[in-house]
Amino acid sequence: MIPAWLSSAILLAPLAAAVLTLLVPRSRPALAHGLAAGVMAGCTALAVWLATLIVPGGVAYQGPHLPWLDLGGLVLGVGTFVDPMGAIMAVIVGLLATLVLIYNAWYMHDDELAGRFPWQFSLFVFAMLTVVLADNLFMSFVGWELVGLGSYLLIGFWFAKPAVKDDAFYQQMKGAGARGILEDRLSPAHAQLKAFVMNRVGDAGFLIGIGALLAAGVASGVREPLTWSNLALIAQGGALPGTFLGLSGSELLTLACLGIFCGAVGKSAQFPLHTWLPDAMQGPTTASSIIHAATMVAAGVFLVARCYPLFTPDALAVVGWIGGITCLLAASIACVQWDLKAVLAYSTVSQLGLMFVALGAGAAAGGQAAGIGHLFTHALFKCLLFLCAGSVIHACAGHQDLHRMGGLMRRMPITAACAGVAVLAIIGAPFFSGFWSKDAVLAAALLHGQTAGGAAWGPFLLACAGSLLTAGYMLRWWIRIFAGHERDHAVCHHAHDPAWYASAVLIVLAPFTVMFVWSPWLGHALGAPHSEAHAHAHHSAMLVASGLLLVGGGFAVLAFWWKDAIAAAAARALRPLHNACGELWGIDRLWDVLFTRGLGAGLARVSAVLDLGTRDRLASLEGAAPSKLSDALSLDGLIDGIGRTCRQIGLSSAAWHDGRLGAYIGLAAVIGAAILLLGVLL
């Protein structure tokens, strides 16, 4: 028996933490961190309890449900819904939130803004749990937007920090000619804005998807169409009732799914909206560790999995292809990054692509279980990777340049070991969690390719290529930081492991990267299908994945540990490719030129002049004299023109009434002639 208050308590605990820590004086950051971590730990304990009640039975649980707004025949509600997937996700979110808060107490121990972190972080976690535990799509959307707010606050945590002009990432990009278009590119203030607006691009699609489902709900006469159970009813048989935007039936359902996926593309940083995530590392590394793991980017994958019963084959094909393209694209960029957080950021984008490849394979091929399984394993090892990166950055006095590191294994053994197991997990080495979950992803994609044939092979091949590169660049990352000799003594000589409680966080997280702790059980809990074909696909995928791992990992060990010359030679041989990756395949530049500078700053400014002209513009700003022509041709100028014309007509007709006899006679003659002329013509 599940207590009715349990799911609501899990949802509201982080909100309570946010409110409580908001009331703690800013001068007591340790107290705020402790308070928030304590509440989060309680929340995690409750989530574990709920999971033990739900996961073994495998049945979904509908918690209390309240109406939030009655729109007149259309009701929007709030309530909780927990199934095994949601229960495990809630545990992971709570666990990582607790650990990151503890770690952050060390990470920000000398930061004067530290007192702000716990409440913003708790709000962020509350938003994510809203997405996870929502029992309807509208509530998911609300949580979704609040996740956007949380990430906005955390990315811009150091809001007053200037742009980092001597940042390795920035310099490299500037050298390659791709970045540096806007001087404040890499300030937290810019990154937070970019993240929010890019997410809103996806959200516009999400809203249209909700619109399609609402229209279908009204057509089928359901009072509250957006709850998961009612959505499943409305979308029965792979089609929606009613019409919306000229579409109906299964096409309408595809539109709805693509709308939802559009939101996920923004939130989960998929091609072509992925560019905000690498910039988002301007936030504190601890914030990155949760954004890249359990919240924010996870929300997109989770929502697609939550709405999985709705997804039509056409929509799934798009999901798979976008995932595959993102997986390879981001992996290729990660290969040439020199900023230690940038490598991790692009690896997140790539791994999220892998999850969408799995989801695109369809439920029959085991795609849902595989995608969600990889989301869970990835959340744990990616959080660990970012926390290790935080330790390294802290140890190297803020330096993030891989050129200047190396040999840190001896100075910070705990960090090196924990990062090591996390790297082994992300590259999918045997006996690590990533091995199991990546195998499931590739098996699902492979099986889908085998059944559907033709273009359905695309996502599988892209995912394989991405996995090959992942093995290479992640080992390169670890080797560059921890192995070999010290490249820059000035940077490295103070390095040491973090304080005991922060080290303990790393040590607690490390076992979760090992397969036997939880992986086989996870597949069962998520309801992965079993059959001859699945088993066969798993074996094939395991062979392929091992081969890719050997090739990619072997190259990395050779080129970055044994002989640096090999890496340089490879870069020379593949120069065009290398440059393209270095320039981020031109996508960031395209967005900048097209949207930030073109539409945003340029065309909007032109529109402003078209609307109101240049009158009374700010003298301090414009310098140039107002332009008469654009004033006259602007909308406002034209309307003023009407007024001016009326005035002119009034003034000139006044001249005809000034009592001059000649004028009256002349006017009468002209009018008479006109009437005569008209009469003759007609």
Next chain:
Amino acid sequence: MIGALTWSVVAPLACGALCLLPGRAARWFALFGALVPLAVGLAALGDFARHPGADFRLVESYPWAASVGAGWTVGVDGIGAAMLALSGLVAAIATISAWNETRNPRVYHALVMLLLAAMNGVFVTLDLLVFYVCWEVMLVPMLALIGVWGGEQRRYAALKFFVYTLAGSVLMLAMLIMLWNRTPAGGRTVAVQAIEIQAHSHDGGATLHGLPVERFSDGSVSVTVPRGFDLRHLQLQWRTWEGERVLGMSLAAFGFLAVLLAALVKVPAVPLHTWLPHAHVQAPTAISVLLAGILLKLGVYALYRLAWPLFPAQALHWGWLIGVIGVIGILWGAWVALGQRDLKRLVAYSSVSHMGFCLLGLAGLTAAGATGGMVQAVTHGLGSSLLFLLVGVIYDRAHHRNVDGFGGLATPMPRYAWILLIAALAGAGLPGLAGFVGEAMALFGSFTAGGPFPWLGALAALSVILSAAYMLWTVKRVAYGPLAHPEHAAYTDLDARELAATVPLVVLIIVVGVWPAPLVDALRPACENLVAHVRSALP
């Protein structure tokens, strides 16, 4: 003993007169004059939230010009109550923000009170003639407030505002005369639908809006409507207006056009909006707050109170056009706001964008949309007032409004930066803040309406990108990043007066955003009734 709604007009007038007394008490009188309508409006709104209904409450009627059938007849439904509360609130906040006005403060506060009385008159009256008189009286104090207390180009802006709105409403006078003229001196007997009696009769169907109901043996029901200006009586004759001809069109079409023109100038709808940026830029902060917080809502209110109820067949016929105008306003306003560098002008264009949702919501003729349009009017009143106050705060310190002339103000003014962020996020429609509720309802209403409205809703949904961009870009340029000008480090954070003006708005924005049900429940029956009334005109 006169009733509460009459007090909501009389109190500002009386306080306005008291403001002119010598001494420094004018601002206290003005504050009191604003708090009376706020209290009346809130009480009425609370009544509608607890006991939802589409009827008019607090009705009082006094003879005035009985020979033409006009009288001081007042009453509010949920819409009127919400508008009255908003107007009292915004006026009180505007008074607080102009607390230290030094240029002839007594006349200034008296004019604000006159403006408030006229606006409240529009919101509470049920008489078309009084409606028109109050509508035009508003222009005079506004002209003076912008033209005397405004910025450098105040005379141009004030004249533009005056000519624009006067030209917009002049046809309304013609409509008013024609409606009266086409009613026979002895009144007109019109058939009435059973649902109208159900909704509005308080005595079990014996009378409707004070008129005796006649029942016939064939089941039909009729009332005899006297010649006059009572809106409820005029509404009963809507079929007659369709039949009467004037200027080559039906009287209903002419009347609809007349109200539409007056309303769209006030809203303002693109392309009739260009008076707004001039007026806002030139007006002092408190007047901008009144302009954005209440005056624009009068346009929406005229559509809800006059155009849709009096001419339902026309509303049905031309609804798509209003929807298109709304969407053009939403997108063009947001787009142009993105290109603005003057902060006041930026907020002015964001108003153009947000008010478009009111038009879109109403035009789609769904309960969700029509209610959403009205919710949007209320929440925009809260949000844009706050934004103008915040622009005023930094204008008082820096004496300019150039968005690029700031940067990093969050360091010296942290409270200011947080409130600015909340206001911007409300403007960007973040769930949990007031701005989201109206926008979402208007969008959801459009999605579920028929005809072209799903397309219009889908286009309007794109504005979530633009609103996030211009709002948060502004926050970034003003508040975040390193301090752009060292002299700004000496700026003081919000003082007590500024907090008193902004914090109530922040609290309301959050409360309405988190728990909008009371407001929506109060507004919905009247809006549902309106939608049903217009739909009953379907052939």
